[in-house]
Amino acid sequence: MTQQTTKAKRVEETGRAPGFVSDYLLYLLAAASDAASAQFHAKVRKAGLRVPEWRVLACLADTDGAMITQLARRALAEQSRLTRIIAQMEDRSLLIRRSDPADGRRVRVYLTDSGRALAAELVPQAQKHEAALMEMLQGNEGAQLKPALKSLLAALEAQEDWQG
Amino acid sequence: MTQQTTKAKRVEETGRAPGFVSDYLLYLLAAASDAASAQFHAKVRKAGLRVPEWRVLACLADTDGAMITQLARRALAEQSRLTRIIAQMEDRSLLIRRSDPADGRRVRVYLTDSGRALAAELVPQAQKHEAALMEMLQGNEGAQLKPALKSLLAALEAQEDWQG
DNA sequence: ACAAACAATATGATTTTTCATATAGTTTCG
DNA sequence: CGAAACTATATGAAAAATCATATTGTTTGT
Numbered sequence: 001m002t003q004q005t006t007k008a009k010r011v012e013e014t015g016r017a018p019g020f021v022s023d024y025l026l027y028l029l030a031a032a033s034d035a036a037s038a039q040f041h042a043k044v045r046k047a048g049l050r051v052p053e054w055r056v057l058a059c060l061a062d063t064d065g066a067m068i069t070q071l072a073r074r075a076l077a078e079q080s081r082l083t084r085i086i087a088q089m090e091d092r093s094l095l096i097r098r099s100d101p102a103d104g105r106r107v108r109v110y111l112t113d114s115g116r117a118l119a120a121e122l123v124p125q126a127q128k129h130e131a132a133l134m135e136m137l138q139g140n141e142g143a144q145l146k147p148a149l150k151s152l153l154a155a156l157e158a159q160e161d162w163q164g
Numbered sequence: 165m166t167q168q169t170t171k172a173k174r175v176e177e178t179g180r181a182p183g184f185v186s187d188y189l190l191y192l193l194a195a196a197s198d199a200a201s202a203q204f205h206a207k208v209r210k211a212g213l214r215v216p217e218w219r220v221l222a223c224l225a226d227t228d229g230a231m232i233t234q235l236a237r238r239a240l241a242e243q244s245r246l247t248r249i250i251a252q253m254e255d256r257s258l259l260i261r262r263s264d265p266a267d268g269r270r271v272r273v274y275l276t277d278s279g280r281a282l283a284a285e286l287v288p289q290a291q292k293h294e295a296a297l298m299e300m301l302q303g304n305e306g307a308q309l310k311p312a313l314k315s316l317l318a319a320l321e322a323q324e325d326w327q328g
Numbered sequence: 329a330c331a332a333a334c335a336a337t338a339t340g341a342t343t344t345t346t347c348a349t350a351t352a353g354t355t356t357c358g
Numbered sequence: 359c360g361a362a363a364c365t366a367t368a369t370g371a372a373a374a375a376t377c378a379t380a381t382t383g384t385t386t387g388t
Binding site (some may be wrong): 214245268269 | 341344345346347348353354
C-alpha cells in the first residue's frame with residue numbers, strides 16, 4: 001500500500017496516468033503537436049499574427065500565388081475559414097487577392113512586400129526553434145521522427161485518394 | 165521548361181509544395197495529427213460525442229475521479245472549456261461531478277454506468293483504428309514513431325517544469 | 329450552343345473556443 | 359489567529375471556427 005500511495009501521488013503530480021491514453025498514437029500526435037508548437041506560437045502572436053495567419057504566410061513564402069483551396073489544405077484550415085483569414089490579411093496589407101485570368105473562379109493570393117518582410121522575419125525564427133526542438137531529440141529517435149511523420153502522412157493521403 | 169511545367173502541375177495536383185513548410189517539424193506534427201485523427205473523429209461524432217468529450221471519456225476510463233485541471237491537461241483543452249464540457253456531459257448523464265471532501269475547491273469527475281459503457285464501446289474502436297494506422301507504417305519508421313513522440317513530449321514537459 | 333454537372337469562393341447563422349476575471353476554498357507566515 | 363498569497367473552478371463577453379448553402383464561373387455531353 002505504500003507503493004500504491006506513492007504511485008498515485010506521482011500520477012497526480014505529473015498529470016500523466018498509466019493506461020490507454022498515454023500510449024495512444026492519436027493522443028501522442030496531438031499532445032506532441034500542441035506542446036511543441038506552444039512556445040513558437042506565442043512568438044507568432046507577439047508578432048501580431050494568429051496561428052492560421054502565420055501558416056498562410058509561411059505557405060505563401062514557399063509558393064506565392066496559391067489559391068484559396070490549396071492554402072486551406074496546406075495551412076490545415078477549412079475553406080470558409082481561409083476565405084475570411086485571407087480577407088483580414090488583405091485588410092492588413094500582408095497580401096493581395098487577384099482572380100486567376102485563366103479561371104475566374106479561382107482567387108490567387110500574393111504576398112505584399114510587407115507580408116514578405118514579415119515572413120522573412122518569422123521563417124528563420126521558426127527554423128531556429130525547430131533546430132532547438134531537434135536538439136532535444138538527439139539520438140536516433142530524433143533522426144527518425146520527421147521521416148516517420150512524413151511516411152504516415154503519405155500513407156494517409158494515399159488512402160484518401162482511393163476512398164474519399 | 166517542360167520540366168518546370170510538369171513539376172508545377174504535380175505541385176498543383178498533390179497540394180504539396182517543396183520548400184520550408186513541407187519539411188517543418190511543427191507542420192508535420194500538426195498535419196499528421198489532423199490526418200491521422202480524421203477518420204476516427206468522424207466515428208466519435210457519429211457516436212454523439214464531440215472530440216473533446218471523447219478525450220474526457222477516454223481519460224476518465226483510464227483514471228476515474230480526476231479533477232478538472234488534470235482533465236484539461238490530459239484532454240488537451242483549456243480549463244474553462246473543460247468546465248463547460250464536463251457540465252454538458254453531466255447533463256447527458258455520462259459522468260457526475262463531486263466536490264473533493266479533502267479540498268473543497270476541487271471537483272472530481274466520475275463516469276456513470278452509461279459513460280463507462282460508451283467508453284467501453286469507443287476505446288476498443290480507437291485501438292482497432294490505431295492498429296490500422298500502425299500497420300500502414302510497417303518497417304522501423306513505424307516502430308520508432310511512438311517512442312520518438314514520447315521522448316519529445318517528455319523533453320518538452322521537463323523544459324516547462326524549469327521555465328514556466 | 330445549351331443544359332446539367334461540377335468547381336472555387338463567399339456568406340449567414342450557429343456553435344465552439346478563448347480570454348479575462350470573478351468566486352470560493354486553502355495554505356503560508358508573521 | 360488573520361491577512362496575503364495562492365489554487366481550483368466558474369462565468370460573461372468576445373473572438374474564432376464550422377456548417378450549410380448561396381453565388382459565380384467552368385466543363386462536359388448532346
